[in-house]
Amino acid sequence: MNKMLSLIKRGWHKYTSWCDKMGLTENSQRCCMPRLQDPPLEKKPFSKDPTN
Secondary structure, rough: OOHHHHHHHHHHHHHHHHHHHHHHHHHHHOOOOOOOOOOOOOOOOOOOOOOO
């Protein structure tokens, strides 16, 4: 169990180091694409009419 946890931690550390090196952290994004966000949810009143 400890070997598996150690392997996961090592892999995660390498991955986060790679992201930092490539500038893919949340603070320094190099992407030229606009960041998309989910639109706000609009609650609609419940209607029994299926055509709405």
